[in-house]
Amino acid sequence: MTDRSRKTIKDVARAAGVSIGTASRALNxxxxxxxxxxxxxxxxxxxxxxxxxxxxxxxxxKSTKVIGMLVTDLSNPFFAGVIRAAEKRLQQAGYALLVxxxxxxxxxxxxxxxxxxxxxxxxxxxxxxxxxxxxxLADLDTGGLPVIGYDxxxxxxxxxxxxxxxxxAFEATRHLLNLGHTRIALxxxxxxxxxxxxxxxxxxxxxxxxxxxxxPALIRAHKSSMEFVASEALSLMSMRPAxxxxxxxxxxxxxxxxxxxxxxxxxVPQDVSVLTVGDTDLARLYAPxxxxxxxxxxxxxxxxxxxxxxxxxxxxxxxxxxxxPTQFIxxxxxxxxxKT
Amino acid sequence: MTDRSRKTIKDVARAAGVSIGTASRALNxxxxxxxxxxxxxxxxxxxxxxxxxxxxxxxxxKSTKVIGMLVTDLSNPFFAGVIRAAEKRLQQAGYALLVxxxxxxxxxxxxxxxxxxxxxxxxxxxxxxxxxxxxxLADLDTGGLPVIGYDxxxxxxxxxxxxxxxxxAFEATRHLLNLGHTRIALxxxxxxxxxxxxxxxxxxxxxxxxxxxxxPALIRAHKSSMEFVASEALSLMSMRPAxxxxxxxxxxxxxxxxxxxxxxxxxVPQDVSVLTVGDTDLARLYAPxxxxxxxxxxxxxxxxxxxxxxxxxxxxxxxxxxxxPTQFIxxxxxxxxxKT
DNA sequence: ATGAAAGCGCTAACAC
DNA sequence: GTGTTAGCGCTTTCAT
Numbered sequence: 001m002t003d004r005s006r007k008t009i010k011d012v013a014r015a016a017g018v019s020i021g022t023a024s025r026a027l028n029x030x031x032x033x034x035x036x037x038x039x040x041x042x043x044x045x046x047x048x049x050x051x052x053x054x055x056x057x058x059x060x061x062k063s064t065k066v067i068g069m070l071v072t073d074l075s076n077p078f079f080a081g082v083i084r085a086a087e088k089r090l091q092q093a094g095y096a097l098l099v100x101x102x103x104x105x106x107x108x109x110x111x112x113x114x115x116x117x118x119x120x121x122x123x124x125x126x127x128x129x130x131x132x133x134x135x136x137l138a139d140l141d142t143g144g145l146p147v148i149g150y151d152x153x154x155x156x157x158x159x160x161x162x163x164x165x166x167x168x169a170f171e172a173t174r175h176l177l178n179l180g181h182t183r184i185a186l187x188x189x190x191x192x193x194x195x196x197x198x199x200x201x202x203x204x205x206x207x208x209x210x211x212x213x214x215x216p217a218l219i220r221a222h223k224s225s226m227e228f229v230a231s232e233a234l235s236l237m238s239m240r241p242a243x244x245x246x247x248x249x250x251x252x253x254x255x256x257x258x259x260x261x262x263x264x265x266x267x268v269p270q271d272v273s274v275l276t277v278g279d280t281d282l283a284r285l286y287a288p289x290x291x292x293x294x295x296x297x298x299x300x301x302x303x304x305x306x307x308x309x310x311x312x313x314x315x316x317x318x319x320x321x322x323x324x325p326t327q328f329i330x331x332x333x334x335x336x337x338x339k340t
Numbered sequence: 341m342t343d344r345s346r347k348t349i350k351d352v353a354r355a356a357g358v359s360i361g362t363a364s365r366a367l368n369x370x371x372x373x374x375x376x377x378x379x380x381x382x383x384x385x386x387x388x389x390x391x392x393x394x395x396x397x398x399x400x401x402k403s404t405k406v407i408g409m410l411v412t413d414l415s416n417p418f419f420a421g422v423i424r425a426a427e428k429r430l431q432q433a434g435y436a437l438l439v440x441x442x443x444x445x446x447x448x449x450x451x452x453x454x455x456x457x458x459x460x461x462x463x464x465x466x467x468x469x470x471x472x473x474x475x476x477l478a479d480l481d482t483g484g485l486p487v488i489g490y491d492x493x494x495x496x497x498x499x500x501x502x503x504x505x506x507x508x509a510f511e512a513t514r515h516l517l518n519l520g521h522t523r524i525a526l527x528x529x530x531x532x533x534x535x536x537x538x539x540x541x542x543x544x545x546x547x548x549x550x551x552x553x554x555x556p557a558l559i560r561a562h563k564s565s566m567e568f569v570a571s572e573a574l575s576l577m578s579m580r581p582a583x584x585x586x587x588x589x590x591x592x593x594x595x596x597x598x599x600x601x602x603x604x605x606x607x608v609p610q611d612v613s614v615l616t617v618g619d620t621d622l623a624r625l626y627a628p629x630x631x632x633x634x635x636x637x638x639x640x641x642x643x644x645x646x647x648x649x650x651x652x653x654x655x656x657x658x659x660x661x662x663x664x665p666t667q668f669i670x671x672x673x674x675x676x677x678x679k680t
Numbered sequence: 681a682t683g684a685a686a687g688c689g690c691t692a693a694c695a696c
Numbered sequence: 697g698t699g700t701t702a703g704c705g706c707t708t709t710c711a712t
Binding site for chain 2: 051052053055056058059075080081098101114116117118258262280285286287
C-alpha cells in the first residue's frame with residue numbers, strides 16, 4: 001500500500017458504480033440516498049481503504065477541526081497537565097490539538113498566532129505571555145476566530161478561564177498569619193504575568209486584613225535560576241528580623257528555597273515554615289511534605305476545551321469567565337514561628 | 341477586520357493589477373517575475389493584510405508542514421520535555437506539531453494515527469505504546485509517511501531514536517554492586533514497553549557480570565499507584581534477607597518507594613540505598629538527594645525533530661537508529677550496605 | 681514576463 | 697434518489 005495508491009472519493013465512486021456526489025452523500029449520510037447505495041458505497045470505501053482527505057474537507061467546509069494552543073513552556077507541569085486534559089476532551093469531540101511554545105517571548109507568540117491562523121485553526125487557546133497584548137487577541141476573537149484565554153485577560157468581554165491565584169495566595173498567607181507569622185517572605189518568578197500579579201495581590205490583601213504593611217524587602221519577584229533562588233532565600237534569612245515563613249509561588253521557587261534552606265542547615269518547619277502555591281510531586285513527597293495550595297489541572301484542561309467547544313458549536317455566544325477554585329492542603333511544612 | 345474580510349490571493353492580484361498566477365509567482369519568488377511586479381504585489385499583499393491559506397497550499401502542494409506526535413501521556417515530564425524541544429526545532433523549520441495522548445491504549449493509538457493520517461501530517465513521531473504493533477507503523481513508513489520511533493521498535497529497517505535504557509539500568513546496578521550490594525530490589529512500572537524491558541535486561545546483565553542470579557522475588561514490574569508501590573517497597577523490606585538497595589525505574593516508582601520507606605522510618609542511605617533511572621526534580625531536591633541515571637530530554641526532542649526533518653527534506657533516505665547516551669549522577673542516596 | 685486555465689479532493693446546490 | 701457542476705484558495709503548466 002504505497003502513497004501512490006491513496007484512494008480518493010472518485011475511486012470509491014467508480015468502484016461502487018455511482019457518481020462522486022452520490023458517494024459523498026452516502027459516506028456522510030447527508031441528503032437523500034437510498035439505503036442500498038449507502039451500503040454499496042460503504043463497502044467499496046471499506047475495501048479500498050478509503051480515508052477522506054481532511055485537508056480537502058477543510059478547504060471546502062472552512063473548518064479544520066484543529067485547535068491551537070499556546071503556552072510559554074510545554075514542559076512546565078502546570079501547562080503539560082492542562083494540555084493533556086484539553087487534548088483528551090477535544091479528541092472526544094473530533095478535534096486535534098496543535099501546540100506551540102512561546103518561551104514567554106512576545107515575537108514568538110506573534111509568529112505562532114500568525115502561523116496557526118494561516119493554518120486555519122478553528123480556535124485558539126492562549127496561556128499567559130510576557131506583557132500581554134490584549135488588543136491583538138481581542139481583534140482576532142471579534143474577527144471570527146474564537147479565542148479562549150487561560151490565566152490571561154485580553155479585553156473586557158472575552159471568554160477565559162482563570163485559576164483563582166489571588167485567593168490561593170490569600171489563603172496561603174492567611175494560614176501563615178493564623179499560625180502567628182508576621183514576617184512572611186514571598187518568592188515569585190514574575191510580577192508581570194497575570195498569575196504572578198494576582199498572587200502578590202492576594203498576599204498583600206491577607207496582610208492588609210491583619211493591618212500589616214507589606215515589607216518590600218521581603219518580596220522577591222524576578223525570574224531566576226534555582227541556584228539564584230537558593231541564595232535569595234539565604235539572603236532573606238540573614239535579614240534582621242528574619243522572616244519566619246516562606247511563601248513560594250511556583251515550583252522553581254520552592255525548589256530553590258528548599259535547596260537554600262537545606263544548604264544552610266535550616267530545618268522545616270522548626271526553623272522556618274514553607275508553603276507553596278501550586279502543588280507538585282516535589283511538594284507532596286519532600287520530607288517534610290510541603291503544605292500547598294492546589295488546583296485541578298485536569299479540570300482546567302477540560303473546562304478550557306469545553307469553553308472552546310461551546311463557542312464552536314454556537315451553543316454559547318456570550319463570553320464567559322470561569323474561575324477555578326483552589327484548595328489549601330495542609331501538610332507538614334508549617335508551624336508556629338519559633339522563639340528566636 | 342472581520343472574518344468576512346479574509347483576503348485571498350485574488351484580492352491581492354486585483355489590487356496589484358495583475359493576474360493571480362503572477363501574484364502567486366511574485367509572492368513566492370518563483371519562476372520569472374519582474375522585480376517591479378514583485379514590489380507591486382508585495383505592497384498590495386501587505387496593505388491588504390494578506391495571509392496565504394495554508395490549507396489551500398497543502399491541498400495543492402500535498403504537504404501540510406505539520407508533524408504528528410503520539411505519546412502515552414502528554415503530561416509525563418519525560419515526554420513533555422521532549423515535546424517541548426521537538427516543537428522548538430520543528431518550529432524553526434516551519435513545521436507545526438500536532439499532539440495526541442494515547443493513554444497507552446492500542447485502540448486509541450490506532451484512532452489517532454488514523455486521524456493524523458487523514459489530516460495529512462507530513463510525518464509521525466510515535467512514543468512507546470502497549471503491545472507495540474510493529475507492522476502497522478512499518479507499513480505506514482514504507483507507504484510514504486515518514487515515521488520516527490521514540491523508544492519504540494517497529495521493523496528492522498526503520499528510523500528511530502532510543503534512550504539507552506539498558507545501559508542506564510546496567511550502570512545503576514553496577515554502581516550498587518560496586519558498593520557491595522547484592523540484593524537489589526527492582527521496581528518498574530512496566531515490563532511490556534520497550535524502555536521497561538531494556539532496563540530490566542540491563543539490571544540482569546549487571547548482575548550476571550558478577551555471577552549473581554536475579555532473584556525474581558526482588559523484581560516488581562507492574563503498573564500501579566504510588567500508594568501501592570509504597571506498600572510494595574515495605575513488603576520487599578520485610579523479606580529475609582531484605583534487599584539493601586532499591587533501583588527505581590521511573591518517577592512514580594521512586595515516589596512510592598520513598599514514601600514507603602519514610603512511612604516506616606527507614607533512612608536513606610543508612611538503612612537502604614535508593615537509586616533511580618530517570619532524573620527528576622524530586623530526585624534532585626529530595627533530602628537526601630537521590631542518585632540517578634539521567635539523559636538529556638532537550639537532546640532527545642531535538643534529535644527526534646532532526647531525524648524527521650532529514651527524512652522530509654530527503655537528505656537522509658537511509659533509516660537511522662540513534663542511541664542517546666545516559667549519565668550516572670552520584671548524589672547522596674547510596675552507601676555501602678549496613679551490617680544487619 | 682505575464683495571463684489563462686487546469687486541478688488538488690471534497691461538498692453542496694441544482695437539475696433531472 | 698442520483699448525476700453534473702461549481703468552487704473552496706492555491707500553484708503550476710502552457711500559451712503568448
